[in-house]
Amino acid sequence: MSSPEPDAPPDALTGHPRQAGAPPDAADGSFLDRLSSDLPDLRVLTDPDETEAYRHDETPYLHPGRPLGVCFPTSTGQVQAIVRLAADHRVPLVPRGAGSGLSGGAIAVEGGLTLVMTGMDAILEIDAENLCAVVQPGVINAELGRAAGEHGLFYAPDPASYEWCTIGGNLAENSGGLRCVKYGVTRDAVLGLEVVLADGSVIRTGGKNVKDVLGYDLTHLFVGSEGTLGVITEATLRLLPMPSARLTLLCFFGTVREAGQAVATMTRDGLVPATLELLDAFTIRAVDAALHLGLDADAGAMLMVESDAGGTAAEAELELAARAAGACGATSIVRSADPAEADWLREARRRAHWSLEQAGVARMDDVGVPRRRVPEMLAAIERVAADQGMRIGVFGHAGDGNLHPTYVMDRDDPAAEARIDAARAAIYAAALELGGTVSGEHGTGVAKRGYLEAQRGGDAVRVMRAVKAALDPLGILNPGKVL
Numbered sequence: 001m002s003s004p005e006p007d008a009p010p011d012a013l014t015g016h017p018r019q020a021g022a023p024p025d026a027a028d029g030s031f032l033d034r035l036s037s038d039l040p041d042l043r044v045l046t047d048p049d050e051t052e053a054y055r056h057d058e059t060p061y062l063h064p065g066r067p068l069g070v071c072f073p074t075s076t077g078q079v080q081a082i083v084r085l086a087a088d089h090r091v092p093l094v095p096r097g098a099g100s101g102l103s104g105g106a107i108a109v110e111g112g113l114t115l116v117m118t119g120m121d122a123i124l125e126i127d128a129e130n131l132c133a134v135v136q137p138g139v140i141n142a143e144l145g146r147a148a149g150e151h152g153l154f155y156a157p158d159p160a161s162y163e164w165c166t167i168g169g170n171l172a173e174n175s176g177g178l179r180c181v182k183y184g185v186t187r188d189a190v191l192g193l194e195v196v197l198a199d200g201s202v203i204r205t206g207g208k209n210v211k212d213v214l215g216y217d218l219t220h221l222f223v224g225s226e227g228t229l230g231v232i233t234e235a236t237l238r239l240l241p242m243p244s245a246r247l248t249l250l251c252f253f254g255t256v257r258e259a260g261q262a263v264a265t266m267t268r269d270g271l272v273p274a275t276l277e278l279l280d281a282f283t284i285r286a287v288d289a290a291l292h293l294g295l296d297a298d299a300g301a302m303l304m305v306e307s308d309a310g311g312t313a314a315e316a317e318l319e320l321a322a323r324a325a326g327a328c329g330a331t332s333i334v335r336s337a338d339p340a341e342a343d344w345l346r347e348a349r350r351r352a353h354w355s356l357e358q359a360g361v362a363r364m365d366d367v368g369v370p371r372r373r374v375p376e377m378l379a380a381i382e383r384v385a386a387d388q389g390m391r392i393g394v395f396g397h398a399g400d401g402n403l404h405p406t407y408v409m410d411r412d413d414p415a416a417e418a419r420i421d422a423a424r425a426a427i428y429a430a431a432l433e434l435g436g437t438v439s440g441e442h443g444t445g446v447a448k449r450g451y452l453e454a455q456r457g458g459d460a461v462r463v464m465r466a467v468k469a470a471l472d473p474l475g476i477l478n479p480g481k482v483l
């Protein structure tokens with residue numbers, strides 16, 4: 001599969017295609033004048049030195065446009081007014097949460113206005129009787145988890161960036177995390193949304209009803225839409241009773257393929273643990289060097305298996321996991337000594353990408369395959385690393401079949417980008433060959449839009465374009481992203 005050159009400046013980002021007949025006044029300041037006169041309380045940055053921090057997300061290799069400005073709405077009413085004004089002036093809008101995205105969804109569009117939603121960060125309600133929370137989009141994921149915990153409740157989706165990323169970003173990316181193997185991804189935790197549409201109208205797509213099937217399921221149309229169909233201004237999210245404290249098992253293997261085989265075996269045996277994460281040898285060593293945890297630095301791979309089933313059920317789950325690991329050649333299997341140690345190990349896994357960054361320029365990728373095919377995907381990544389003569393660390397949510405091959409290049413390697421592109425293309429081809437996906441949880445954004453048709457097919461992309469045209473006929477919402 002040939003690479004669609006993700007590093008080339010995307011047209012819509014660096015030169016927004018204005019609609020024919022559109023008022024050409026955005027750049028001359030009249031849009032910004034109207035913004036400040038209509039919304040005097042809205043904080044707006046226009047100085048390029050100040051807007052620079054909001055141009056990128058966690059994809060420094062992409063080329064954002066230069067925005068007209070960056071604003072910080074604090075209410076749905078403000079978002080509505082901004083969208084209406086932007087529609088009148090044909091100014092592109094880029095919704096943005098914490099900017100932790102890994103596919104370029106929140107990067108700035110040329111001549112556009114970025115809406116930083118982090119000021120809308122109220123947890124409006126924890127409704128313990130209905131097991132749900134009502135939140136604004138700027139709430140940090142981990143903050144919601146802590147607030148739910150005070151009521152003995154639990155918000156399940158937990159991206160590794162959970163201390164940083166927002167619920168709005170999670171919804172817009174349909175993010176996954178370490179607990180998703182048992183509890184599902186963000187999609188599975190959403191009951192309803194409030195969304196400002198491209199014409200400034202506001203809709204509510206659901207609410208506190210657990211069962212509610214009237215009409216089309218608009219809630220899940222907006223989940224994963226990456227800011228291209230509407231701006232999410234409120235969400236009703238499903239909470240669960242707090243599970244039991246977790247028991248943690250570490251299984252070390254001589255090779256990453258044996259670890260992959262153990263994942264496939266555990267799945268086949270019906271194990272649904274709270275967490276089933278994989279780290280390969282390179283990642284184990286990087287994490288250990290950075291955090292000094294005393295992990296087995298000679299191991300070829302490690303699986304972290306957690307059970308929150310409680311009591312004898314947890315013991316039984318970990319016993320099943322240990323048996324599968326042993327049958328697949330585990331060289332050692334150890335239980336964490338206490339909950340504090342287990343917390344540390346989980347934190348170490350969350351810092352896998354950061355640890356690999358200490359070894360060079362690290363670019364995290366994201367592929368998924370049906371779980372039985374995890375060993376083949378791991379083998380394919382090993383082959384690509386050997387063929388390209390490059391270091392690729394692998395970690396990820398192996399229990400979901402979701403792996404993060406991470407290309408680690410020397411900081412001064414002039415051929416780094418070209419080699420990463422070649423590796424990406426080969427890894428995506430392998431994932432598709434195995435019936436997988438080129439994006440398990442990081443979205444499409446700019447980085448993967450060139451692969452959309454190859455995976456989904458032309459007819460499916462035509463339907464996506466029709467949905468986009470119906471909801472955003474002027475093309476002002478996050479143009480150049482996804483499609």
Ligand SMILES: Cc1cc2nc3c(=O)[nH]c(=O)nc-3n(C[C@H](O)[C@H](O)[C@H](O)COP(=O)(O)OP(=O)(O)OC[C@H]3O[C@@H](n4cnc5c(N)ncnc54)[C@H](O)[C@@H]3O)c2cc1C
Pocket residue numbers: 057058094095096097098099100101102104105106117137158159160161164165166167168169170171172173174175176177178226227228230231232233353354441442478481
């Ligand atoms: C170290 C690290 C670890 C990570 N681990 C994981 C992981 O385990 N699982 C995972 O799935 N992802 C992970 N990510 C990726 C990222 O954190 C998630 O995609 C996250 O959900 C993005 O949230 P954000 O608030 O930073 O959104 P941003 O990056 O700001 O935006 C992401 C997208 O959401 C849109 N958006 C934001 N807010 C709104 C809104 N209110 N309405 C409409 N659209 C909106 C933006 O336009 C953009 O398209 C990781 C990233 C890093 C850097």
